Amino acid sequence: MKIKNIIFDFGGVLMDWDPRYFFKDYFNDDEKMEYFLEHIAQSEWNEEQDRGRSLAEGTEIQVKKFPEWEKELRAYYDNWTVMLKSDIPQNVDILRRLEKTEYQLFGLTNWSEETFPYALENYDFFRIFNGKIVVSGTEKLIKPDPKIWHVLLERYNLLADESVFIDDNPRNIEMARSLGFTTIKINPDTNLEQELSDLGIKIH
Structure with missing residues (x-):
């Protein structure tokens, strides 16, 4: 054919696109950054926004789960354009x-x-x-x-x-x-x- x-x-x-482009400087600590991206703002969570869940809803769900990471989670979509290198x-x-x-x-x-x-x-x-x-x-x-x-x-x-x-x-x-x-x-x-x-x- x-x-x-x-x-x-x-x-x-x-x-x-890679969230590390923003979070590398944000954390200035690669180990902490990798922990955050693997366990807190993991790709499965981001994929739900790709599936159509709103960024606001996705952020609130994750902040509720991991309140101690609230600042970092809110920074994720606020700085999304930096991740698109x-x-x-x-x-x-x-x-x-x-x-x-x-x-x-x-x-x-x-x-x-x-x-x-x-x-x-x-x-x-x-x-x-x-x-x-x-x-x-x-x-x-x-x-x-x-x-x-x-x-x-x-x-x-x-x-x-x-x-x-x-x-x-x-x-x-x-x-x-x-x-x-x-x-x-x-x-x-x-x-x-x-x-x-x-x-x-x-x-x-």
Whole structure:
């Protein structure tokens, strides 16, 4: 089957987001920071905001659980933009070059509906998708739930076996593969152009 569509995850693929970018200076103590991120503001908690829970509600739930960490927990979303350090230039360059090809480009991201607009406004490459982006916080569904891929396929009338899905999370890659997508797993040292070329996708 000929590939027609290329679907990008954002965090870890096109955007460099990590709470450590803020909390490293905030704590000035790596051990304390890692404890906080692993046990107090853990990724499972943040994912619930990506699934559609409001930032305010998520914060209050966690403050109630860990009142001694209230200051740090309130700092989390107040300083979220510091955690969004930059784009990932080599992959954004590939996206810009793909815009000039015949492939259709889509976004499928686990991202809070409240914080995603900041990224949209501050990084011009998002316009390349022409609004064809499925955001977990808006849909109240989160990868690796297969339903969020079905939202993308149905909304834009796509076939999984005509689509490449690019993500940095192994669970999401595994699920996409099981749904019939061709996949590319991104690591910090991945040569995305080479990976696409290996699939027969040439970028000029």
